Amino acid sequence: MNDNRKQLAVEITRTNWYQRLGKFLGLERNTVAASAAVLLLGFGEELWSKFLPKYMEALGAGAGIIGLFKTAEDFFDALYQYPGGWLADHLGRRLAFVVFIAVASVGYIIYLVSPSWPYFFLGLAFAMAWHSMASPAIFAVIADALPREQRAMGFSFQAIIKRVPRVISPLIGGALIASIGIAAGIRAGLAITLALAALTVLVVLRINIPTAAADTVNIQGVWRTFHSALKRLLISDIIVRTCEGLSDVFVILYATNITHISMAQYGVLLAVQVMTAMLVYIPSARLARRIGRKSVVIATFTCFACFPFAVIMATGFASLALAFIIGGLREIGEPSRKAMIVDFAEPRLRARTVGLYYLVRSLTVTPAAALGGLLWKVTPVAPFIIAGLIGLLGTVVFALTVEERHAG
Numbered sequence: 001m002n003d004n005r006k007q008l009a010v011e012i013t014r015t016n017w018y019q020r021l022g023k024f025l026g027l028e029r030n031t032v033a034a035s036a037a038v039l040l041l042g043f044g045e046e047l048w049s050k051f052l053p054k055y056m057e058a059l060g061a062g063a064g065i066i067g068l069f070k071t072a073e074d075f076f077d078a079l080y081q082y083p084g085g086w087l088a089d090h091l092g093r094r095l096a097f098v099v100f101i102a103v104a105s106v107g108y109i110i111y112l113v114s115p116s117w118p119y120f121f122l123g124l125a126f127a128m129a130w131h132s133m134a135s136p137a138i139f140a141v142i143a144d145a146l147p148r149e150q151r152a153m154g155f156s157f158q159a160i161i162k163r164v165p166r167v168i169s170p171l172i173g174g175a176l177i178a179s180i181g182i183a184a185g186i187r188a189g190l191a192i193t194l195a196l197a198a199l200t201v202l203v204v205l206r207i208n209i210p211t212a213a214a215d216t217v218n219i220q221g222v223w224r225t226f227h228s229a230l231k232r233l234l235i236s237d238i239i240v241r242t243c244e245g246l247s248d249v250f251v252i253l254y255a256t257n258i259t260h261i262s263m264a265q266y267g268v269l270l271a272v273q274v275m276t277a278m279l280v281y282i283p284s285a286r287l288a289r290r291i292g293r294k295s296v297v298i299a300t301f302t303c304f305a306c307f308p309f310a311v312i313m314a315t316g317f318a319s320l321a322l323a324f325i326i327g328g329l330r331e332i333g334e335p336s337r338k339a340m341i342v343d344f345a346e347p348r349l350r351a352r353t354v355g356l357y358y359l360v361r362s363l364t365v366t367p368a369a370a371l372g373g374l375l376w377k378v379t380p381v382a383p384f385i386i387a388g389l390i391g392l393l394g395t396v397v398f399a400l401t402v403e404e405r406h407a408g
Contacts, residue, residue, distance in 0.1 A: 030145040037134075040199055041197060043168070044195075044197065046170055047176070048189035051174070052120075053070075055186045061120075065117065078362030078363045084134060086352050088137035089348070098205070100129045104128075108190050140342070143347075144209045151342060153286070153289075155285075159277075167274055217349060225346050225349055226353070230357070238361050243390045245365045250383055250384075265317050270324070272325060284332045294402060296332055297336050299329075300329070300331065301395040303330040305390075305395055307388075308385070341357055
């Protein structure tokens with residue numbers, strides 16, 4: 001009898017521990033399903049996405065075409081945000097996810113069977129459905145399923161899950177390509193992605209969030225619902241992301257051409273940056289609950305400003321590693337910033353609000369990389385110096401215009 005009681009006590013303790021851990025991490029059936037979907041498709045896409053330009057080159061595309069492909073990717077990323085939010089609000093989160101996966105799978109198939117690089121632009125138009133359209137829906141699921149005080153932690157957990165494939169899958173994809181060749185390796189990765197997409201559909205079917213009846217609010221109506229503090233956050237975010245856009249695409253050029261590190265060392269630096277980001281997510285979410293979200297968002301914007309300065313001040317691998325740690329720390333306030341966005345949104349317009357926010361931000365920031373290229377031609381340090389100064393401006397704008405009581 002005593003043994004049975006002891007066993008029951010152990011089981012109760014274990015259950016309570018699981019419940020406490022789940023509550024701490026913001027784990028709930030719907031958020032777990034959404035995070036699992038991100039993990040599964042991320043594992044598939046990261047097998048080949050980083051190597052796609054090399055595959056296009058093998059199919060005859062030149063550097064100009066590959067650059068245009070990247071510009072098209074950024075454009076679709078911006079363009080698809082609001083439609084993704086609209087579908088998530090009107091179809092419901094679960095059905096919207098199924099639609100996004102199905103549309104993206106069409107893109108994967110086009111990549112798989114393309115005989116030449118021009119078809120990749122058509123494939124891109126479909127494949128971006130998951131990366132861009134699903135983003136507002138994921139935001140909405142976290143906001144729908146979790147209370148206000150747990151949302152930053154929910155975004156932290158989701159961000160960690162999102163980055164796990166970025167560490168693992170490129171290693172597998174690279175080994176696959178090295179063993180069977182670029183074309184066969186990419187196609188094998190795409191076939192795996194299609195299988196994972198089918199599995200992801202089964203996962204998202206577990207999402208069960210009631211959705212309000214569809215309304216007729218148009219994009220102007222959604223904008224009119226934006227809280228004044230959300231608009232001020234958007235302005236400061238645009239300024240800071242312009243800082244990122246001006247310099248980030250040239251970091252690899254500066255590191256390898258000016259600081260003279262190897263590509264292998266650069267790969268290590270990228271891993272350092274990703275691991276730093278993953279390590280700070282959960283502590284930063286807890287910190288935000290103690291000291292307020294505004295402080296950690298200021299910290300993340302400050303790191304955005306400091307990163308380009310740190311890159312051009314580096315003299316070798318060790319100092320570049322420090323710069324990339326700062327680059328990873330740019331994520332310290334991202335969960336809090338995302339939580340602020342969904343907190344400001346009206347529940348019935350939540351996904352559309354997120355989509356419109358990112359549509360405006362992404363379209364505004366799109367020219368930054370081209371301007372950075374012009375500055376690079378003047379002198380390689382120019383885009384980094386200008387970027388850092390703009391990042392500091394964005395940090396000050398946020399600090400002065402967004403009140404703590406609105407930050408949450």
